[in-house]
Structures are given as structure tokens and as C-alpha cells.
Amino acid sequence: MNVALFGASGATGQCVASALLSEGIKIKALCRNANAMDDFAGELTVIQGDVNDKKAVSETLCGCDVAICVFGPHLPYTDIFCAEATTVIVEAMHVLGVHRLICQTVAMVGDYPENRSWAMQEMVEVFNHRYPELAADRSEQERMVRGSGLLWTILKPPRLTTGHVNEEIEVGCDVPVGVLSSASRESIAHWLVNELRHPLHIGEALFFLD
Numbered sequence: 001m002n003v004a005l006f007g008a009s010g011a012t013g014q015c016v017a018s019a020l021l022s023e024g025i026k027i028k029a030l031c032r033n034a035n036a037m038d039d040f041a042g043e044l045t046v047i048q049g050d051v052n053d054k055k056a057v058s059e060t061l062c063g064c065d066v067a068i069c070v071f072g073p074h075l076p077y078t079d080i081f082c083a084e085a086t087t088v089i090v091e092a093m094h095v096l097g098v099h100r101l102i103c104q105t106v107a108m109v110g111d112y113p114e115n116r117s118w119a120m121q122e123m124v125e126v127f128n129h130r131y132p133e134l135a136a137d138r139s140e141q142e143r144m145v146r147g148s149g150l151l152w153t154i155l156k157p158p159r160l161t162t163g164h165v166n167e168e169i170e171v172g173c174d175v176p177v178g179v180l181s182s183a184s185r186e187s188i189a190h191w192l193v194n195e196l197r198h199p200l201h202i203g204e205a206l207f208f209l210d
């Protein structure tokens with residue numbers, strides 16, 4: 001299996017890269033700064049470029065079976081790019097015949113009140129009010145994935161942590177999340193490898209709880 005990894009330089013991207021490589025899955029990673037992948041030197045193919053650059057995206061996807069998107073804005077959340085980047089990726093996937101798309105967004109994004117505690121839903125309202133462009137961009141990213149015509153799965157973790165693998169992480173469309181909920185990046189990466197091997201969640205938006 002060959003995976004095109006977008007957002008590989010980030011904290012989740014690094015965990016996903018480790019998990020995939022440990023299972024012998026080949027990776028082509030698109031990064032703005034190729035040096036960010038130095039820890040994986042010789043183990044994967046790095047393409048230097050931006051996620052909005054059609055040529056770099058196509059080069060990354062070429063020869064791959066799956067695209068995994070784990071990019072997202074850093075604080076102070078002024079870069080609004082996720083929906084546009086995802087559109088570029090989806091279009092290139094159609095051209096190149098890559099059918100499987102796994103895209104991570106955030107539990108706080110979109111209209112999922114049934115998954116959220118009252119306090120979490122209040123936090124979402126505050127977030128949407130404070131970062132309207134970002135909230136709209138991430139919702140649009142999800143809309144784009146849902147309408148992509150691809151074999152998609154959306155991952156919607158709550159606050160991310162780092163440092164442990166929980167092989168029993170709770171995953172599902174109905175998993176409830178609250179303001180204190182979290183999921184470790186390693187647990188999600190571990191789950192992701194299993195989902196790639198045995199796809200059970202095509203066409204689903206999944207919440208995670210460690």
C-alpha cells in the first residue's frame with residue numbers, strides 16, 4: 001500500500017508516518033519544509049511544496065492508493081487554507097484514480113450537537129464566534145470530503161495529546177465528547193493503520209475518545 005500524507009510535518013503527521021512505516025506501508029509526504037521529515041530520512045519520499053500547489057499535490061498522489069490529510073492551522077489561526085487544499089487534493093485524486101481519502105478535522109467543527117456535551121456545544125459556539133472564518137473553512141472542508149465521490153472517512157478527535165497508544169480507543173459516529181475529552185495522536189495513528197488494512201468506516205465522520 002502506498003499512502004500520500006498531507007500534513008506529515010505536524011505532530012499527528014509524524015505519529016501517522018511512524019505507524020505506517022512500522023507496518024511496511026510506503027509514504028509520499030508533502031511538506032512545506034522538507035527538513036521536518038529528517039527523522040524519517042531514507043524511509044519515505046518527501047516532496048517539498050504547499051498543499052495548495054496543484055503540481056506538488058499531484059506529484060505526491062501519483063502512484064498512491066490512499067490520501068491521508070492531517071493538516072490544520074497553527075495558532076493564532078490566521079491561515080485559512082484547509083477547504084481549498086482539500087479541494088486541490090480531491091480534484092487530483094479523481095484525475096489520478098486515487099479513491100480512498102481519510103481526512104482529520106476537529107470534534108468542534110460542524111453541526112454535530114448530538115455528539116457533544118452541553119458544555120462542549122457552548123465551547124463550539126464561542127469558537128465559531130471568535131474564529132468565524134476558520135470554523136467556516138473547516139466545515140467547508142468536511143462538506144468537500146463528504147461530497148467528493150471518493151471512499152472517504154472523516155476523523156473528528158477532541159483535544160489531541162501525545163505520548164501513549166490506547167489500542168482500545170473509542171471510535172464511532174455516536175461517540176460522545178466533552179470539554180475534558182482527549183485522544184492521543186499515537187492511538188489515532190494505530191487505529192488508522194487498522195482501518196487502512198480493513199476498511200470499516202467508509203462514508204463516516206468518526207469521533208474519538210481515549
Ligand SMILES: NC(=O)c1ccc[n+]([C@@H]2O[C@H](COP(=O)([O-])OP(=O)(O)OC[C@H]3O[C@@H](n4cnc5c(N)ncnc54)[C@H](OP(=O)(O)O)[C@@H]3O)[C@@H](O)[C@H]2O)c1
Binds near residue numbers: 008
Ligand atoms: N491540536 C489539537 O488539540 C487538535 C484537536 C482536534 C483536531 N485537531 C486537528 O488535527 C489535525 C492535526 O493536528 P496536530 O495538532 O497534530 O497538527 P499540527 O502539529 O498543528 O500540524 C499541522 C500541520 O498542518 C500544516 N500547516 C499548518 N498551516 C499550514 C498552512 N498555512 N499551509 C500548509 N500547511 C499548513 C503544518 O505544516 P508546517 O509544519 O509546514 O507548519 C503541519 O504539517 C489538524 O487538522 C488539527 O486541526 C487538532
